[in-house]
Amino acid sequence: MNDHYADIGDIRLHYVEEGSGTPVLFLHGFPEFWYSWRHQLPALAANGFRAIAADLPGYGGSSKPREIEAYRIPEVVKSIAGLMVQLGVRQVVAHDWGAVAGWFLSMLHPSLVDRLVIMNAPHPVPFARELRKPAQKIRMAYQLLFRPPVIPELLMPFVLPPFMRRAGRFTAEEIAAYKVAWRDREARRGMAGYYRAMGKYRRELRALVRPIEIPVLMIWGERDPVFLRETTLEFSEWVPDLRIERIADAGHFVQTDAAARVNELLLGFLQR
Numbered sequence: 001m002n003d004h005y006a007d008i009g010d011i012r013l014h015y016v017e018e019g020s021g022t023p024v025l026f027l028h029g030f031p032e033f034w035y036s037w038r039h040q041l042p043a044l045a046a047n048g049f050r051a052i053a054a055d056l057p058g059y060g061g062s063s064k065p066r067e068i069e070a071y072r073i074p075e076v077v078k079s080i081a082g083l084m085v086q087l088g089v090r091q092v093v094a095h096d097w098g099a100v101a102g103w104f105l106s107m108l109h110p111s112l113v114d115r116l117v118i119m120n121a122p123h124p125v126p127f128a129r130e131l132r133k134p135a136q137k138i139r140m141a142y143q144l145l146f147r148p149p150v151i152p153e154l155l156m157p158f159v160l161p162p163f164m165r166r167a168g169r170f171t172a173e174e175i176a177a178y179k180v181a182w183r184d185r186e187a188r189r190g191m192a193g194y195y196r197a198m199g200k201y202r203r204e205l206r207a208l209v210r211p212i213e214i215p216v217l218m219i220w221g222e223r224d225p226v227f228l229r230e231t232t233l234e235f236s237e238w239v240p241d242l243r244i245e246r247i248a249d250a251g252h253f254v255q256t257d258a259a260a261r262v263n264e265l266l267l268g269f270l271q272r
Helices: 040-045 073-087 097-108 124-131 134-139 141-146 151-167 172-182 185-206 259-270
Strands: 003-008 011-018 022-027 049-054 091-095 115-119 216-221 242-247
Touching: 003 073, 011 040, 011 073, 022 040, 022 073, 022 097, 040 049, 040 259, 049 073, 073 097, 073 185, 091 097, 097 115, 097 124, 115 259, 124 134, 124 185, 134 141, 141 151, 141 185, 151 172, 151 185, 172 185, 216 259, 242 259
Parallel strands: 022 049, 022 091, 091 115, 115 216, 216 242
Antiparallel strands: 003 011, 011 049
């Protein structure tokens, strides 16, 4: 896989791709980069897709703005939408923060997306509903660690490796690849920027929520330590064409924990 870059306004997005055919864009979450999709890119490429995995702004080889405003979800979505237009992509697969952007991408730019796959990131309506309850609120308390200035950037190289070892089925070689990406302090600041921006601008997202009419597949690792199962329930009026596939023995990093099953579900959904 070769490195590619696309300029969208002031943001340069880095991406890699494999295969040819119908393009599919993959969007990672925290604390990963395009490498999050190392098991999915070859599988889709072998089945007639052009599999494209981008680094979100602030991550990997993409631009790393200093201002917190650059990590507001509407700003991230704007960059992703620009990349999709440049590459002719109409199908999106997204996880974690990438999936947060994926939800709002489909709301703000419905004409750009034909199919959406979400992994372990709840739709904003049921998430907001459950966040009023102590059980979900307690699980989100970890985000407060990433909002202060400077400290998160200093701590990440020490806390992220053991976190990844416990949170998913990552090999030593895979964690070593992530450690290389985490060496860049600018990237660590960008990674924290999403949490800082969400803490500052969360309210603006409420007015942006609207129904998503395209087919949506949600793949959910049931052992997710952050999001309660209730965040995946009772929102069909907002996503009427929704299918949920639950994987009992996978956690938050479902595309790593259950790569073969995830690939099977992706191909079945995207080839329809």
